[in-house]
Amino acid sequence: MLKDITIGQYFPSDSLIHRLDPRFKIVITFIFIVMLFTGRSLVSLGIGAIYTFTAVFVSKIPLKMFVRSIKPLMPFLIITAFINILFANGGDVVFKWRFIKITSDGINVSVFMIIRIILLLMGTSLLTYTTSPITLTDAVERLLSPLKKLKFPVHELAMMMSIALRFIPLLIEETDRIISAQKARGAEIDSGNIVNRARNLIPVLIPLFISAFRRADELATAMECRCYCGGEGRTRLRQLKSAPRDYIALAVTVLFLSVIISVNIIFQ
Amino acid sequence: MEKIIEIKNLHFRYENGKKEVLKGIDLDIGKGEFIAILGHNGSGKSTLAKHLNAILVPTEGSVTVDGIDTADDSKLFELRQRAGMVFQNPDNQIVSSVVEEDVAFALENLGVPYEEMRKRVDESLKAVNMYDYRLHSPNLLSGGQKQRVAIAGIIAMRPKCIIMDEPTAMLDPQGRREVFSAVRKMNREHGITIVLITHYMDEASRCDRVAVMDKGRIILDDVPSKVFSQVDMLKKIGLDVPQVTELCHGLRKSGIEISEEIISEEECVEALLKLFSEGGK
Numbered sequence A: 001m002l003k004d005i006t007i008g009q010y011f012p013s014d015s016l017i018h019r020l021d022p023r024f025k026i027v028i029t030f031i032f033i034v035m036l037f038t039g040r041s042l043v044s045l046g047i048g049a050i051y052t053f054t055a056v057f058v059s060k061i062p063l064k065m066f067v068r069s070i071k072p073l074m075p076f077l078i079i080t081a082f083i084n085i086l087f088a089n090g091g092d093v094v095f096k097w098r099f100i101k102i103t104s105d106g107i108n109v110s111v112f113m114i115i116r117i118i119l120l121l122m123g124t125s126l127l128t129y130t131t132s133p134i135t136l137t138d139a140v141e142r143l144l145s146p147l148k149k150l151k152f153p154v155h156e157l158a159m160m161m162s163i164a165l166r167f168i169p170l171l172i173e174e175t176d177r178i179i180s181a182q183k184a185r186g187a188e189i190d191s192g193n194i195v196n197r198a199r200n201l202i203p204v205l206i207p208l209f210i211s212a213f214r215r216a217d218e219l220a221t222a223m224e225c226r227c228y229c230g231g232e233g234r235t236r237l238r239q240l241k242s243a244p245r246d247y248i249a250l251a252v253t254v255l256f257l258s259v260i261i262s263v264n265i266i267f268q
Numbered sequence B: 001m002e003k004i005i006e007i008k009n010l011h012f013r014y015e016n017g018k019k020e021v022l023k024g025i026d027l028d029i030g031k032g033e034f035i036a037i038l039g040h041n042g043s044g045k046s047t048l049a050k051h052l053n054a055i056l057v058p059t060e061g062s063v064t065v066d067g068i069d070t071a072d073d074s075k076l077f078e079l080r081q082r083a084g085m086v087f088q089n090p091d092n093q094i095v096s097s098v099v100e101e102d103v104a105f106a107l108e109n110l111g112v113p114y115e116e117m118r119k120r121v122d123e124s125l126k127a128v129n130m131y132d133y134r135l136h137s138p139n140l141l142s143g144g145q146k147q148r149v150a151i152a153g154i155i156a157m158r159p160k161c162i163i164m165d166e167p168t169a170m171l172d173p174q175g176r177r178e179v180f181s182a183v184r185k186m187n188r189e190h191g192i193t194i195v196l197i198t199h200y201m202d203e204a205s206r207c208d209r210v211a212v213m214d215k216g217r218i219i220l221d222d223v224p225s226k227v228f229s230q231v232d233m234l235k236k237i238g239l240d241v242p243q244v245t246e247l248c249h250g251l252r253k254s255g256i257e258i259s260e261e262i263i264s265e266e267e268c269v270e271a272l273l274k275l276f277s278e279g280g281k
Helices: A022-038 A042-059 A063-087 A104-130 A133-150 A154-184 A194-200 A202-225 A244-266 B045-052 B073-082 B099-110 B114-127 B143-155 B173-190 B224-228 B231-236 B243-253 B265-280
Strands: A093-097 A100-103 B003-012 B022-030 B034-039 B060-065 B083-086 B161-165 B193-198 B209-214 B217-222
Touching (some): A022 A104, A022 A244, A042 A104, A042 A244, A063 A100, A063 A104, A100 A104, A133 A154, A202 B083, B022 B045, B022 B193, B022 B217, B045 B083, B045 B161, B073 B099, B099 B114, B114 B143, B209 B224, B217 B224, B217 B231, B224 B231, B231 B243
Parallel strands (some): B034 B209
Antiparallel strands (some): A093 A100, B003 B022, B003 B060, B209 B217
């Protein structure tokens, strides 16, 4: 079950999206998020969807990877959709039973929101699927480097991020192992009401934390043994060089954003 | 032989610790040697290893590695470059999510320029036979492969000496073989001094020299065949001996004349065949 969480995993390949400069990719992802949130009509959202699916297609990453990253979040999506359906007012009343009133606006809003969140998840997953954590870190570090002048610990932050990403799959595996071990000892993890379930998580979380701290300690020693002493004077194996394709990708994204904004204005 | 590691009267106790973990160790290791340090849990072998690249510094006595005193803080990074350390759990020493970037980690820290770094990373990965996996994620590799990546990350620094703290303890037999032969190759072909902390007898028996530790002291230090002939002593401190040695020891005890210095299966087979043919006469 936990293996299905794939957010933050990198899938090495050699597609156009993989080769894009990560700094551009981060900026593009931001524009993409803005794009999805400025879209107010189904038409503009459709344009956003075209953009997303084209990017996914170009990245050569199988669609099922994205399905797998969305699946665990499905319950939340459904719950929020229901709340939207019940509480959004306006438009024609489609269905009415006692105090429950479903309006066409409510349906619109919730369908709209689900599509928007799914696209958002796909787009942001695409960033981590196609960019190795250290490259991503590099890019974040470089994008934020002006903040160094304000004594903001840019390198440290980037390092923490990349280590966290590296250890997510390991800790997930470990959680699975601990759950099995506790089940073998008769723990009931998946049963009972919510309060009981939360309480049942304690014997899973405590060993997980202890092991995470032990890992952190060992990793710190190993890093020191390899002469790590902060960001000062470091060089990089991964060189970041922007190529014409980066500017083209950025231009295409900005174009999509402006199309969506103009669609908004036209269909107002 | 020219010395690379000199340990003189090393005592160590942890801060606030009452018990002395190391109680006066004297050990010289020559350049290009392949030495195994053998010992039971709690014998102090890992503590000793941690002194060799200044993770710990002596409470008393001194440790010198390639002319650098480990207590000298100003030369810490120089020391760690010359004496690399490989740990037990490969997962907890791999920093990056891409194999080649992890191998480059130490070089990045040292500020090695890009062209040089690229060259060294490729060389190191080829040396441990992991070049084809350079763009993979470590999570998708087997234990033995991960440990070889960790070794590549160390040899990229071009150390004169590699200290390995039970590098094969968490691996399956296949992984253990892979790692051991990679380590031996480093020693034979590149002349890197290897200090292998282990509790696997068969690994120790294939090194040039074995030092046995018990309760913070070195009690035996010799070539493997001499060390493993002390079967009773090794058993007394809770260590096993290689199966072959045990067999020969048993045979000798029951009055059969067989050499004390047999440690490999081939030698043993040969000696036994010889005995049979003599017996047949």
